[in-house]
């Protein structure tokens with residue numbers, strides 16, 4: 649093989665490797681989201697938008713949601729990996745949904761406000777928060 653052909657082939661091989669790495673990451677992401685949809689009954693991407701539009705991000709720093717740097721509540725980075733929510737209840741999808749929709753039912757004194765939303769909205773938000781591992 650002459651040198652130029654060799655270079656052309658190695659470039660193609662590199663592009664191939666790059667593509668397959670990229671695709672396997674994308675595949676991972678899809679599997680991940682499928683599992684999250686199954687346990688929460690929510691759609692992460694819709695949840696991400698709701699976190700902005702419902703104003704959660706005015707009080708919380710939420711990775712992937714751009715807003716003012718909300719510092720009233722704790723940052724929600726890696727919330728999916730924590731054992732407890734607000735230091736009070738175990739971190740399960742159902743408890744997350746309850747906390748997001750009715751925080752005062754967990755603790756009447758909490759500063760976190762009760763924000764009007766449907767159950768589906770709550771599930772979508774839970775789904776997004778569960779992507780934050």
Ligand code: HEC
Nearest residue numbers: 702703704707720721722732733734735748758759760763
């Ligand atoms: C007015 C400010 C405010 C808004 C708006 C707000 N929160 Fe909170 N949030 C708080 C505070 C304060 C806490 C800590 C509560 C406590 O420990 O009693 C908290 C706690 C939490 C926690 C538990 C965090 C942890 O570290 O365990 C989650 C999850 C959460 N909020 C999600 C949301 C979501 C989702 C929204 C939007 C639907 C939202 N919050 C809107 C103030 C807010």
